[in-house]
Amino acid sequence: MITYLAPSIPERFFWVIADHLGQRLGSGAELTVEPRLSGPRRQNDPFELSEVDVGFMCAPSLVLLRETNVPCVELVPVAPVFADERAKGRPVYFSDVVVRADWDITSFDHLRGQTWAYNDSRSLSGWHSALERLRAIPAGSEFFSSTVASGSHLESLRLVTDDRVDAAAIDSNVLIMERGEHPGHSTRLRVIESWGPFPIQPAVVRTSLPGELKERITEHLQDLAQVRVDLRPRRNPLRALRSRHL
The missing domain is CATH 3.40.190.10 (Periplasmic binding protein-like II)
Structure with missing residues (x-):
């Protein structure tokens, strides 16, 4: 396996x-x-x-x-x-967009010109969900100033927490588990949008x-x-x- x-x-x-x-x-x-x-x-x-x-x-x-x-x-x-609780007993999950809690940003649209981390280009929650969200934004210059392939959702969370990137989309179950193991994430990170549910x-x-x-x-x-x-x-x-x- x-x-x-x-x-x-x-x-x-x-x-x-x-x-x-x-x-x-x-x-x-x-x-x-x-x-x-x-x-x-x-x-x-x-x-x-x-x-x-x-x-x-x-x-x-x-x-x-x-x-x-x-x-x-x-x-x-x-x-x-x-x-x-959002799954309501269904085999689904979400993509939660996280930023630092001390940043007064309230929407994904406000991330233009900022830095973005994603786990890898095969990820639905970390990458493809963001591409779908970007299609709803009027065309123009590059949306993010730069993107970083972190290698995992856990590393994307660390990059945001350590102020090395501005935002990332995280598998909702990963975020729930990380907040349980590291309660400090609850105070240092904030979810500004959730996408899904996805199978x-x-x-x-x-x-x-x-x-x-x-x-x-x-x-x-x-x-x-x-x-x-x-x-x-x-x-x-x-x-x-x-x-x-x-």
């Missing part, structure tokens, strides 16, 4: 899934964490090379992989539901797997609907994640 969503989404969550699948399938499971990208490149794609069977990635990468003549991955009809990051299986095995993987992922995974530190037990069949 591979995930392209850690460490922004805690690695522990994916280990719970990998261990569960390994036990239920009776074959054991290995987890690979790719922290540099939100999804595989077409070159050296581990699914096409039959190196991994199950994966978690951001939606734009799934779209790209499915556009090939012989798609190497299929969507698994199971998705996690995060403990965000939660997809789980996929390798297309070339036997049909029976793909069905068993889906079935065992559905079993996780009864599991709550506590992703917050012990001092703040309110954050949890539930898996839910779509």
Whole structure:
């Protein structure tokens, strides 16, 4: 199994899934964490090379992989539901635009000429959502004075907090978890806009797997609907994640 969503989404969550699948399938499971990208490149794609069977990635990468003549991955009809009141029990998330709390800016439109951080160009919440928002702004010169590819949502948050960039769009679940682990973010950062909801990051299986095995993987992922995974530190037990069949 591979995930392209850690460490922004805690690695522990994916280990719970990998261990569960390994036990239920009776074959054991290995987890690979790719922290540099939100999804595989077409070159050296581990699914096409039959190196991994199950994966978690951001939606734009799934779209790209499915556009090939012989798609190497299929969507698994199971998705996690995060403990965000805005989600209302749905497998969705949001893109929260954050700035420093001491800055009196109130709208994304006011960020013209400022600096912007994004995790990577395959990210729906960090990059593509911003591109969509920019389409609503009248054309003109370059909107941002500069952009920085930070490598992760966590690093984008650090860049804003440390006053090295002015703003960033952050996966809402990442922001919730970071505020739980680092309460100082609640006072040092402020959300000026939220975009979405967007479908939660997809789980996929390798297309070339036997049909029976793909069905068993889906079935065992559905079993996780009864599991709550506590992703917050012990001092703040309110954050949890539930898996839910779509």
